[in-house]
Amino acid sequence: MKDIPITDVRNFVLLGHTGSGKTQLLDAILFKLGVNDRLGVTAEGSSMSDYTDEEKEKKISLWAKPFAATYKSAGRNVRLVMLDTPGYADFYGQVIGASAIADAALIAVDAHAGLQVGTTRVWRRCEQLGTPCGIVLTGMDRENTDYHKALAHIQAVWGAKCVPVVLPALDGKSVTDVLADNVPAELAAAVEKAKTALIEAAAETSDVLTEKYLGGDMLTTEEIAGGLRVAVAQRKLIPVFVTVSKADLGVKELLDGIVRFFPAPSERIWKDHAGHVIETKADAPFCAQVWRTVNDPFIGHLVFLRVFGGTLKADSEIYNSTKQVKERIGTLQTFNGRKPEMLAEAEAGDIIALAKLKGTGLNDTLCAAHKTIEFAPIKFPNPVLSYAVAAKSQADEDKVGTGLHRIAEEDPTIKLERNPETHEQILSGMGDIQVDVALKRMKARSNVEVLLTTPKVPYKETITSRGEGHYKHKKQSGGRGQYGEVYLRIEPLKAGDEEWFVDDVVGGAIPSNFIPAVRKGLEEALLTGVLAHCPVVNAKVSVYDGTYHDVDSSEIAFKISARRAFSDGMAKARPVLLEPIMKISVMFPDQFMGDITGDLNHKRGRILGMGAEDGMQVITAEAPQAELFKYASELRSITGGRGSFEMEFLRYDIVPSNIAQKVVAEAQKNKKQEEE
Ligand SMILES: Nc1nc2c(ncn2[C@@H]2O[C@H](COP(=O)(O)OP(=O)(O)OP(=O)(O)O)[C@@H](O)[C@H]2O)c(=O)[nH]1
Ligand SMILES: [Mg+2]
Structure with a gap:
């Protein structure tokens, strides 16, 4: 925006628990700024x-979306770049993307409900990223809402650095900016307290100001204003606002506060992958990062960029430094909801969309030609819920693959993988609502329907002791026969072992030209163990003897012998079944402690740690994957949506024998049925 200097741009993301009033607040802002001619x-x-x-059907936000508008604040035009995000846990990936590229965050807290698991999650995210924050208390008009209780709770959990900058009147019908000149008498004491906290926060940002303040001198208005901006940028001050969006209460004060407290894009320090500080001015070299991509059936492939430095002009050539390719760009678009607007140029702080780029995808850095700036990729959370997915009608099998891939391209927390061990197509995501939305989108676009089932556990097998294996393959059925005999030893592979296959044959008992066939046979044997036909890991095999026949020996005969000798040896080496063990971290309000630990016990879980953080209980535990495929939905029902969890793969571990017996019996029954 040529007519607005970068110091008058504010870019922020709205974050919070689902239903905390983010989108409603954004709608109130858009109405106030004339972007919408009525209140959405x-x-x-x-x-x-x-x-x-x-979104209309579910009445929750599902995607992170950028908005931009001009606000007249204290006689000057300010460009506001705003991002709405979903609070619902399934769509947390959208929060990750948007929060990674925003200069500041406004965290909505429903004053009636208080701090919820979604609030704690975004608070922690901002802490990790060092994002300057403000808090907005919503829902003040709901019955039995106590502003002071809500504020006290926030300060008890997040500290006294959360200072109210806008206060509601006692009747809840008006609000007061604590830095305004005239304040109502009924709020005088509360305003004075807040003002003192603000001035102290401002004074603490520099030695000069601290000295002046402690010396008993008054800080000037400019000193206070400058100090407050620094304090917010350093997360030493978190201004707390209050709004009733639908009544247009506190919205103007919030916008004024955002201009006053939040950093301009040129004031945030952003670094590239190598740790170099980015020049965040409009006349610096251009650099931007893709934080979201969209596959729209009408518009096609869109990438959303956050411009960090410099200026991008329409119809120009830029460089994708991640993929090392040039990109020709046409029009620059911004969106306010579904309303696109063409821009001639975009500057540091802006969020824009580009269409029809050849090779640019999520997380890529785009920059001026011949620049070597590259941003670290945004790390999205691991999916926590998985289904095996198959087309309802077999004829659609191919369409399901391509349809789901297209969906997964839009959402980095949805993964589609073929499990080579169980041969299932696995669809993983963050929760059932997300999966449901994804499948509905696919149906709308490609008209395919799928069946979801619980995935098979990708069990593996291994051995726990040594075993001797032997097999002689000898067949004589007219003409040339088949002959090969193999002796081998099988034992657990140790940490220092370089090779799993050892050729200990001496004196040409198995001629060297047949050794590759023996190895091939063993490789095949390792794919299907003796228990449940699962891949075998950590087995070392030494082939030490055998016999051959001048005429009848062949590669195939040695391959068969090696395979059978392996099965023979493995059966004697105390084979065990292994299952994937996951590490989970569960966050929830105190009252669910008993239910959650009880449920984890039931799931063969082992608790590794427990603690209270940011007003929530956090348990870390390990548990078998077999028990966790549906944990996302189970936790939701245990806590009524007030719990959240993360999950990652930890290791493979031995399946307890009572469970292993069932798995083995089942696998053998299936095998038998297949053979019949
Ligand atoms: N009484 C009252 N209701 C509100 C207020 N703000 C929002 N609501 C209502 O609360 C519900 C949820 O508001 P949204 O703005 O959609 O919540 P959100 O934070 O965007 O939720 P997600 O998109 O799921 O993260 C809606 O029915 C709103 O009308 C408020 O200040 N007072
Ligand atoms: Mg919303």
């Missing part, structure tokens, strides 16, 4: 942000 209401499906069919 999320509950009525008229929101500018929750505009997709799925």
Whole structure:
């Protein structure tokens, strides 16, 4: 925006628990700024942000979406670049993307509900990223909402650095900016307290100001204003606002506060992958990162960029430094909901969309030609819930693959993989609602329907002792026969062992030209163990003897012998079944402690640690994957949506024998059925 200097740009993301009023607040802002000619209401499906069919139906936001508008603050034009995000846990990937590229965050807290698991999650995210934050208390008009209780709770959990900058009147019908000149008498004491906290926070940002303040001198208005911006940028001050969006209460004060407290894009320090500080000015070299991609059936492939430095002009050539390819760009677009707007140029702080780029995808850095800036990729959370997915009608099998791949391209927390061991197509995501939305989108686009089932556990097998294996393959059925005999030893592979296969044959008992066939046979044997036909890991095989026949020996005969000798040896080497063990970290309000630990015990879980953090209980535990495929939905029902968890693969471990027996019996029964 040529007419607005970068110091008058504010870029921030709205974060919070689902239902905390983010989108409603954004709609109130868009109405106030004239972007919308009426007040969009999320509950009525008229929101500018929750505009997709799925969002209207579910009455929650599903995607992170950028908005931009101009606000006249204290006589000057300010460009506001805002990101709405979903609070629902299944769509946390959207929060990760948007929060990674925003200069500041405004965290919505429903004053009636207080801090919820979604609030704690985004708070921690901002802490990790060092994002300057503000808090906005919503829902003040709900019955039995106590502003002071809500504020006290926030300060008890997040500290006294959370200072109210806008206070509600006692009747809840108006608000007061604590830095305004005239304050109502009923709020005088509260305003004074807040003002003192603000001035102290400002004074603490520099030695000069601290000295002046402690010396008893008054800080000037400019010193206070400058100090407050620094304090917020350093996360030493978290301004707390209050709004009633639908009544347009506190919205103006919030916007003024954002201009006053939040950093301009040129004031945030951003670094590239190598740790170099990015020049965040409009006249610096251009650099931007893709934080979201969209496959729209009408518009095609869109990438959303956050411009960190420099200026991008329409119809120009830029460089994708991640993929090391040039990209020709046409028009620059911004969106306010579904409303696109063409831009001639975009500057540091802006969020824009580009269409029809050849080779640019999520996380790529785009920059001026011949620049070597590259941003670290945004790390998205691991999926925590998996289904085996198959087409309802077999004829659609191919369409399911391509359809789901297209969906997964849009959402980095949805993964589609073929498990080479169980031969299933596995669809993983963050939760059932997300999977449901993804499948509905696919049906709308490609008209395919799928069946979801619980995935098979990718068990493996290994051995726990030594075993001797022997097999002689001898067949004489007219003409040339088949002959090969193999002796081998099998034992657990040790950490220092370089090779799993050892050729200990002496004196040409098995001629060297047949050794590759023996090895090949063993490789095949390792794919299907003796227990449940699962891949065998950590077995060392030494072939030490055998016999051959001048005429009848062949590669195939030695391959068969090696395979059978392996099975013979493995059966004697105390084979065991292994299963994947996952590490989980569960966050939830105190009252669910008993239910959650009880449930984890039931799931063969082992608790590794427990602690209270940011007002929530956090348990880390390990548990078998077999028990966790549906944990996302189970935790939701245990806690009524007030719990959240992360999961990662930890290791393979031995399946307890009572469970292993069932798995083995089942596998053998299936094998028998297949053979019949
Ligand atoms: N009474 C009252 N209701 C509100 C207020 N803000 C939002 N709501 C209502 O609360 C519900 C949820 O509001 P949204 O703005 O959609 O919540 P959100 O934070 O965007 O939720 P997600 O998109 O799921 O993260 C809607 O029915 C709103 O009308 C408020 O200040 N007071
Ligand atoms: Mg929303």
